[in-house]
Amino acid sequence: MFRDSPFEDISSGQAASGCRIEIPKSSGLVIFGASGDLTRRKLIPAIYRLFRQRLLPRGFFVLGVARTEMDSARFRELMAAGLRETFPEECDETCWHNFSTLLHYRSIDYSDPESYRVNLAEVLPPLEKAADTGGNRIFYLATPPGVYEDVIGTLHRSGLATWPGTSVKLVIEKPFGNDLESSRRLNAILLAAFRESQVYRIDHYLAKETVQNILMFRFANSLFEPLWNRRYIDHVQITAAETIGIERRAGYYEEAGVLRDMFQNHMFQLLTLMAIEPPALFTAARVRDEKAKVLQSIRPFSLENLDDCVVTGQYARSVAAGLKGYREESGVASDSTVPTYAALKVWIDNWRWNGVPFYLRSGKRLKRRTTEIAIHFRPVPHMMFSQTMGGRIEANTLILQVQPDEGIHLEIQAKNPGSRMCLMPVSLDFCYPREISLSAYERVLLDCMEGDQMLFVREDGVELSWLLLTPLIEALAAREAVPRSFLYEAGSDGPAAAAALLEKDGRNWRSL
Numbered sequence: 001m002f003r004d005s006p007f008e009d010i011s012s013g014q015a016a017s018g019c020r021i022e023i024p025k026s027s028g029l030v031i032f033g034a035s036g037d038l039t040r041r042k043l044i045p046a047i048y049r050l051f052r053q054r055l056l057p058r059g060f061f062v063l064g065v066a067r068t069e070m071d072s073a074r075f076r077e078l079m080a081a082g083l084r085e086t087f088p089e090e091c092d093e094t095c096w097h098n099f100s101t102l103l104h105y106r107s108i109d110y111s112d113p114e115s116y117r118v119n120l121a122e123v124l125p126p127l128e129k130a131a132d133t134g135g136n137r138i139f140y141l142a143t144p145p146g147v148y149e150d151v152i153g154t155l156h157r158s159g160l161a162t163w164p165g166t167s168v169k170l171v172i173e174k175p176f177g178n179d180l181e182s183s184r185r186l187n188a189i190l191l192a193a194f195r196e197s198q199v200y201r202i203d204h205y206l207a208k209e210t211v212q213n214i215l216m217f218r219f220a221n222s223l224f225e226p227l228w229n230r231r232y233i234d235h236v237q238i239t240a241a242e243t244i245g246i247e248r249r250a251g252y253y254e255e256a257g258v259l260r261d262m263f264q265n266h267m268f269q270l271l272t273l274m275a276i277e278p279p280a281l282f283t284a285a286r287v288r289d290e291k292a293k294v295l296q297s298i299r300p301f302s303l304e305n306l307d308d309c310v311v312t313g314q315y316a317r318s319v320a321a322g323l324k325g326y327r328e329e330s331g332v333a334s335d336s337t338v339p340t341y342a343a344l345k346v347w348i349d350n351w352r353w354n355g356v357p358f359y360l361r362s363g364k365r366l367k368r369r370t371t372e373i374a375i376h377f378r379p380v381p382h383m384m385f386s387q388t389m390g391g392r393i394e395a396n397t398l399i400l401q402v403q404p405d406e407g408i409h410l411e412i413q414a415k416n417p418g419s420r421m422c423l424m425p426v427s428l429d430f431c432y433p434r435e436i437s438l439s440a441y442e443r444v445l446l447d448c449m450e451g452d453q454m455l456f457v458r459e460d461g462v463e464l465s466w467l468l469l470t471p472l473i474e475a476l477a478a479r480e481a482v483p484r485s486f487l488y489e490a491g492s493d494g495p496a497a498a499a500a501l502l503e504k505d506g507r508n509w510r511s512l
C-alpha cells in the first residue's frame with residue numbers, strides 16, 4: 001500500500017547469486033515532445049510499470065514539455081488514457097493516482113532560450129528540491145528528428161546542458177540522421193553541447209533480454225565460444241519480420257524505407273553483438289570498442305553487383321488476406337518505390353568470420369512476426385548413418401529468439417524412439433517468462449538513470465553503420481527501375497528474389 005509517499009514501501013532487495021543490483025540514481029526526467037505518441041504509448045507506461053515494480057529511484061519526477069498548451073492536470077489525464085490504451089490490464093487506479101503526482105507539464109517553444117529559462121531553468125529547481133534528485137537531470141528528446149537540432153542548440157545556448165550543480169544526460173531517439181552526412185552533422189551539434197559520456201542514443205532492440213543475453217550466453221559458457229567461428233559455423237541468418245504495415249507513419253516511412261528504419265540500427269546492432277570478439281571487461285567502453293571493430297570489418301557492399309548482395313521489395317495488396325498494398329496506404333505516393341523489405345548478404349572480413357555469410361532480412365506485412373538470430377552450424381563431416389538411414393542429416397541450428405517470445409533454442413538430431421533406426425530433429429529450449437522481463441523502454445530508462453551506456457550506441461557506431469549503408473541506399477535509389485520481382489504479396493514470405501539470394505549459395509531461409 002502507498003501512504004504519504006508514493007515510494008514508501010520500496011525495499012532494498014537482496015542480490016541473487018551472480019546478480020549486480022544497481023539502484024538507479026534519483027533523477028528528474030524532462031521529456032521534449034511530451035504531447036506525442038512515444039511519450040503516451042511507450043515512455044509513461046514504461047515509467048509507470050517501473051513504479052509499480054518499485055524499481056524507480058526514491059527521488060524522481062517527470063517534466064513533460066512541448067508546444068501544446070495544457071496544464072499538468074490535463075497532461076496526467078492524457079497519460080492515463082495512453083496507459084489504459086496500451087496496458088489496460090495494468091491500470092490500478094490507486095497506483096496510478098500515486099504515480100501521477102510525479103508528472104508535470106509545461107508548454108515550451110523549442111527554439112527560444114527565454115522559454116527554456118522560464119519553463120525549465122526556473123521550474124526544475126523547486127521540483128528537484130521537492131523530489132531530492134540531487135540535480136540529476138535527464139533530457140529525453142521524444143520529438144520528430146527535425147526538432148532535435150533546435151532542442152540541442154537551445155539547451156546549449158541557454159546553458160542548461162552544463163548548468164552549475166547539475167549532472168545532465170541526454171537521451172536521443174532513432175532515427176539518428178538520414179545518411180552519413182546528416183548523422184555526422186547531428187553528432188557535431190550534439191558534441192558541441194554535451195560530452196559523449198552524457199549522450200544516450202537509443203536502440204531499444206538492444207534492451208531486449210535476449211539481445212543482452214547474447215554476450216552472457218557467448219562469454220559466460222565455455223560450451224559455445226569454441227564453436228563460434230568459421231570452422232564450425234556455416235552461415236548466420238538474422239530476421240526481423242513484422243506482420244504490421246506502416247500504421248500511421250507514412251510521412252516518416254516514405255523518407256526512410258526499411259534500410260534506414262531497420263538495418264542502420266537494429267539489424268546491424270544484432271549483427272555486431274553476434275560477431276564481436278570477447279571484450280576484456282564487460283564495460284560500456286570495451287563492449288562498444290569491440291562492436292565498432294566489427295562494423296569496421298564489414299566488407300563494403302559491391303555497388304556494381306547489387307543483385308549479389310541485396311534484394312529489396314515492397315508489399316502489394318493481398319486480396320486473399322484483405323490487406324492493402326503499401327502504395328494504397330494513406331500518405332504514400334501511388335508510384336512510391338520505397339522498399340518495405342530488404343535482404344542483405346554481409347561479409348565480415350576478419351579472422352573469425354572469413355568466408356561465413358551473414359544473411360539479414362527485415363520487412364513489413366510478412367507472414368509472421370518474429371525477430372531471431374539463427375546460427376547454422378556446419379554439417380557433420382562424415383555421414384556414418386548414410387547406409388542405414390539414407391537422406392541428409394540436418395545440421396545443428398542455434399536460434400536466439402528476440403521477438404515475440406524471448407528465448408534460446410538449440411536444434412539437434414536424436415534417435416527416434418522405437419525399433420527402426422532413424423533420426424528426428426529435437427529442440428532444447430530455454431524461454432524467458434514474459435512476466436519477469438523488463439520491457440525495452442523500462443530497461444533503457446533504468447540504464448540511463450544508472451549511467452550505464454552499454455546498451456546505447458556510440459558516435460562511431462552510428463557513423464560506421466551509415467558509412468556502409470549510405471552508398472547502398474544511394475545506389476538502389478539511382479537504379480533506373482526497380483526489379484520486376486520488387487512487389488510481394490502482403491502476408492507472404494517476402495519477394496521471391498530474397499529466396500534466390502540464398503538459393504544461389506545452396507541455402508534456404510528459415511521459414512517464417
Ligand SMILES: NC(=O)c1ccc[n+]([C@@H]2O[C@H](COP(=O)([O-])OP(=O)(O)OC[C@H]3O[C@@H](n4cnc5c(N)ncnc54)[C@H](OP(=O)(O)O)[C@@H]3O)[C@@H](O)[C@H]2O)c1
Nearest residue numbers: 033035036037038039066067068142143144145173174175
Ligand atoms: N512513436 C513510437 O512508437 C516511436 C518508436 C520509436 C522511435 N520513435 C521516435 O521517437 C520520436 C518521437 O516520436 P513520436 O511518435 O512521439 O512523435 P510525434 O508524436 O510525431 O511528435 C512528438 C511531439 O513533437 C511535437 N512535434 C511534432 N511535429 C513537430 C514539428 N514538425 N515541429 C515541432 N514539434 C513537433 C509535437 O508536440 P507539440 O506540437 O506539442 O510541440 C508532438 O506531440 C521520433 O523521433 C520517433 O522517430 C517513436
